[in-house]
Amino acid sequence: xxxxxxxxxxxxxxxxxDKVYSALIVGTGALAMGMEASIYFTFWGLERLKKSALxxxxxxxxxxxxxxxWMVQRRMKKANVAAxxxxxxxxxxxxxxxxxxxxxxxxxxxxxxxxxxxxIDQYGAVGAYIQEARNSTVTLFI
Amino acid sequence: MPEITVDVSRPVxxxxxxRIDVCGQTCPVPLVETRKxxxxxxxxxxxxxxxxxxxxxxxxxxxxxxxGLQVLSIEEEGNRWTIRIQR
Numbered sequence: 001x002x003x004x005x006x007x008x009x010x011x012x013x014x015x016x017x018d019k020v021y022s023a024l025i026v027g028t029g030a031l032a033m034g035m036e037a038s039i040y041f042t043f044w045g046l047e048r049l050k051k052s053a054l055x056x057x058x059x060x061x062x063x064x065x066x067x068x069x070w071m072v073q074r075r076m077k078k079a080n081v082a083a084x085x086x087x088x089x090x091x092x093x094x095x096x097x098x099x100x101x102x103x104x105x106x107x108x109x110x111x112x113x114x115x116x117x118x119x120i121d122q123y124g125a126v127g128a129y130i131q132e133a134r135n136s137t138v139t140l141f142i
Numbered sequence: 143m144p145e146i147t148v149d150v151s152r153p154v155x156x157x158x159x160x161r162i163d164v165c166g167q168t169c170p171v172p173l174v175e176t177r178k179x180x181x182x183x184x185x186x187x188x189x190x191x192x193x194x195x196x197x198x199x200x201x202x203x204x205x206x207x208x209x210g211l212q213v214l215s216i217e218e219e220g221n222r223w224t225i226r227i228q229r
Contacts, residue, residue: 029170029174032170032173032176033173033209034208034209080166082170082171094174094177
């Protein structure tokens with residue numbers, strides 16, 4: 001898996017809305033700047049790959065039963081921040097790779113048919129991450 | 143019978159200018175839209191990006207350099223900037 005292009009590999013462990021933003025912004029940013037990028041969705045992060053679940057995560061802090069999230073979303077809209085769905089589509093369009101964690105699927109009882117299969121390039125375990133990460137100049141755990 | 147001549151010394155399709163407007167858009171949209179336009183463009187085309195997001199004015203030229211392409215010009219008028227890129 002030697003590659004001359006620089007690569008960014010991101011583990012998305014959290015399903016919190018703000019952290020999903022971080023992963024997708026860094027991922028699309030890396031692709032836009034000429035790198036290759038992969039996001040490895042695991043644990044609570046994988047929940048966000050279920051059908052119609054991308055925007056459903058709570059805020060990592062000050063969620064306040066949804067009130068905090070509502071306020072932050074309102075401010076994001078005012079600042080013209082792109083929706084998570086748009087960032088995810090951009091990530092795919094620019095050649096970003098999405099890996100779904102198989103162990104999480106087993107633990108949480110998630111079937112392939114529960115997930116947005118059309119977005120997923122690979123179903124993998126730790127080896128899939130390490131193979132990507134060992135050739136990466138940037139690797140993050142979010 | 144008329145003689146048909148084909149001039150092959152000129153390129154079939156000269157470079158076109160692709161213009162994208164990301165005014166009012168924030169991180170990472172200007173950068174991502176620039177990359178998408180550069181992917182759509184053919185070698186020889188010029189991609190012109192107009193935007194207002196301050197950090198993108200610095201970051202788009204960095205991305206262009208990282209992609210091995212060339213920034214032709216950066217102009218600013220008020221808070222609006224225009225970056226022209228040679229594909």
